[in-house]
Amino acid sequence: MEFPKDIKYTKEHEWVRVEGNIATVGITDYAQDSLGDVVYLELPSDGTAVTKDETFGVVESVKAVSDLYSPIGGTVIEINDALIDNPEVINDDPYGDAWMLKVEMNNHGELEDLLTADEYKKYVEEEK
Amino acid sequence: MKEPLIFEKSADKRKGVSIPKSDCPELNPQAVIPKDFLRDDIKGFPEVSEIDAVRHFTRLSQRNFGVDSGFYPLGSCTMKYNPKINEDTARLAGFSKAHPYQSDELSQGALQLMYELEGFLCEISGMDAVTLQPAAGAHGELCGMLAIAAYFKEKGKPRKKVIIPDTAHGTNPASSHLAGFSVVPIKEENGGVITPDSVAAVMNEDTAALMLTNPNTLGLFERNIKEIADIVHKKGGFIYCDGANLNALMGIAKLGDMGVDVIQFNLHKTFSTPHGGGGPGSGPVGVKNPLEPFLPKPRIIKKGKRFNLDYNRPKSIGRLKAFYGNFAIMVRAYSYIRAMGPDGLKKASEMAVLNANYIKEKLKGRYHLAYNQTCMHECVFSDKLQSEKDVHILDIAKRLMDYGFHPPTIYFPLIVSGALMIEPTETETKETLDGFIDAMLKIADEAQENPALVKNAPHTTRLGRLDETRAARNPVLRWKG
Numbered sequence: 289m290e291f292p293k294d295i296k297y298t299k300e301h302e303w304v305r306v307e308g309n310i311a312t313v314g315i316t317d318y319a320q321d322s323l324g325d326v327v328y329l330e331l332p333s334d335g336t337a338v339t340k341d342e343t344f345g346v347v348e349s350v351k352a353v354s355d356l357y358s359p360i361g362g363t364v365i366e367i368n369d370a371l372i373d374n375p376e377v378i379n380d381d382p383y384g385d386a387w388m389l390k391v392e393m394n395n396h397g398e399l400e401d402l403l404t405a406d407e408y409k410k411y412v413e414e415e416k
Numbered sequence: 417m418k419e420p421l422i423f424e425k426s427a428d429k430r431k432g433v434s435i436p437k438s439d440c441p442e443l444n445p446q447a448v449i450p451k452d453f454l455r456d457d458i459k460g461f462p463e464v465s466e467i468d469a470v471r472h473f474t475r476l477s478q479r480n481f482g483v484d485s486g487f488y489p490l491g492s493c494t495m496k497y498n499p500k501i502n503e504d505t506a507r508l509a510g511f512s513k514a515h516p517y518q519s520d521e522l523s524q525g526a527l528q529l530m531y532e533l534e535g536f537l538c539e540i541s542g543m544d545a546v547t548l549q550p551a552a553g554a555h556g557e558l559c560g561m562l563a564i565a566a567y568f569k570e571k572g573k574p575r576k577k578v579i580i581p582d583t584a585h586g587t588n589p590a591s592s593h594l595a596g597f598s599v600v601p602i603k604e605e606n607g608g609v610i611t612p613d614s615v616a617a618v619m620n621e622d623t624a625a626l627m628l629t630n631p632n633t634l635g636l637f638e639r640n641i642k643e644i645a646d647i648v649h650k651k652g653g654f655i656y657c658d659g660a661n662l663n664a665l666m667g668i669a670k671l672g673d674m675g676v677d678v679i680q681f682n683l684h685k686t687f688s689t690p691h692g693g694g695g696p697g698s699g700p701v702g703v704k705n706p707l708e709p710f711l712p713k714p715r716i717i718k719k720g721k722r723f724n725l726d727y728n729r730p731k732s733i734g735r736l737k738a739f740y741g742n743f744a745i746m747v748r749a750y751s752y753i754r755a756m757g758p759d760g761l762k763k764a765s766e767m768a769v770l771n772a773n774y775i776k777e778k779l780k781g782r783y784h785l786a787y788n789q790t791c792m793h794e795c796v797f798s799d800k801l802q803s804e805k806d807v808h809i810l811d812i813a814k815r816l817m818d819y820g821f822h823p824p825t826i827y828f829p830l831i832v833s834g835a836l837m838i839e840p841t842e843t844e845t846k847e848t849l850d851g852f853i854d855a856m857l858k859i860a861d862e863a864q865e866n867p868a869l870v871k872n873a874p875h876t877t878r879l880g881r882l883d884e885t886r887a888a889r890n891p892v893l894r895w896k897g
Contacts, residue, residue: 322833327888350884351810351827376889 297408300357313389323349329375366390432466491825491837494685502748516739527723542672543702547711549741556680556699557591563710575624583632608787629658631792633829645675662686664793667762687749698745767842768793782860786832799834807863815873819855
């Protein structure tokens with residue numbers, strides 16, 4: 289299971305990659321592995337305001353339906369349309385092609401309590 | 417033998433019946449019916465002989481697995497046996513041939529049965545009034561939540577929130593949301609139940625209700641319920657209890673005595689009416705007096721010895737279902753309650769709880785028990801021990817089919833990873849329970865010694881493992897020729 293070092297993590301199993309003021313959001317390798325085969329994805333539209341720790345979408349696998357929680361607050365500037373048509377990419381490439389949102393952040397301070405790769409790895413191992 | 421689709425059996429112009437030539441003049445539909453109401457011809461409509469239609473559907477029905485064919489321990493669903501006497505009473509002509517528009521005067525028997533059933537459900541739950549109208553459990557939840565919303569609206573102080581524990585049924589948040597509330601989730605604590613502190617921390621005067629399932633989806637009794645109810649009541653809120661798990665409590669404890677203000681009954685679970693394909697369901701709702709004026713109308717009232725339908729209910733949330741609910745199901749539930757009597761119902765709950773604990777004790781150690789304590793009418797295991805060999809709960813469930821059992825509920829409740837939720841009900845013999853336990857223990861051995869056998873199950877069924885992922889990603893929902 290992969291835990292790339294260049295991104296931050298949440299206890300709800302989302303990841304966020306920050307470039308300047310733009311945060312890219314997706315779900316982790318552990319999340320896709322626990323969910324099993326993903327069959328459906330629901331994302332907000334461009335321009336939607338998202339709030340830290342609140343739901344921004346829904347992911348559905350053959351096992352369960354789960355809410356997606358935003359690691360940060362801000363405005364959605366782009367969503368991954370291709371992923372909605374091919375949600376199975378979440379299982380294949382969770383940290384790459386399966387990015388979900390690009391968000392223009394409104395508070396960089398919100399990044400501070402997110403987990404590092406090592407912290408998240410430890411959290412996941414305890415959760416098992 | 418593979419059974420073709422009915423469409424594949426079709427032959428052009430083949431008919432099941434021969435209709436005599438019409439002695440009325442034939443009209444062109446387009447000449448007499450407005451265009452908007454005309455339908456195109458159905459293309460590919462199957463044309464088969466009567467015997468082929470009968471054989472086709474008989475064969476399919478024989479492939480069904482129901483509670484009449486075997487043990488069906490589907491957790492949270494209470495798949496108890498449906499006594500056949502219920503079918504007799506529901507078919508009595510006075511009930512089965514009654515027309516929903518016939519007058520109250522000509523419906524006295526049906527109205528009396530409904531009135532008395534409401535009374536029985538009040539007695540069992542400790543509620544003050546019951547409506548029989550909702551069509552199933554979640555519909556009952558919606559009814560109860562709409563009544564709560566109407567109560568606060570009438571007071572001129574609408575409330576926006578509902579507190580729901582993570583051990584509640586999945587439909588509870590959905591029903592609250594549909595009734596216009598936002599959901600405040602709270603978590604169970606170490607013992608698998610919610611605590612007064614966690615409720616007090618979020619309860620306020622914008623919160624209309626706390627909605628919980630008791631016993632909860634871990635099969636555990638929410639033992640702090642009275643104290644929690646006091647906290648909620650002090651802030652003017654209501655307690656909604658999902659009654660789907662009432663099979664653990666009948667005749668032993670009344671939810672009304674614990675501070676519950678609203679409950680829905682699932683007649684298709686607790687009261688032995690068919691559940692699933694054989695339905696329909698029925699989800700009566702019981703309330704305490706302050707909520708009674710808001711129940712759906714019409715209400716059944718008794719004046720002297722006569723029963724009437726009362727539509728003069730200005731505060732009612734209105735009608736929730738065509739006519740009066742699923743009446744024939746009410747007849748079955750009434751028969752069950754009368755046949756069992758108070759002692760019988762109590763015994764049923766006692767046996768349901770005993771059977772679940774028996775299975776729990778026998779499987780404990782070989783399967784990881786998520787919450788190791790005395791359970792109510794169902795118990796929750798997980799695949800923690802088997803997943804070390806990469807055998808997961810789905811595999812174990814599929815393998816159970818090879819042993820002739822319907823698999824229990826899997827991957828629910830969500831708060832237990834790889835959950836297996838077993839609800840045996842009271843109607844099974846010890847021999848049946850032992851047969852199931854033996855199968856589960858054998859599968860535990862197989863998972864260690866021959867994981868591939870379990871991972872590729874089922875082996876003895878008509879079809880092997882289906883590609884559920886492809887079915888969900890590319891569903892084919894209609895015949896395309």
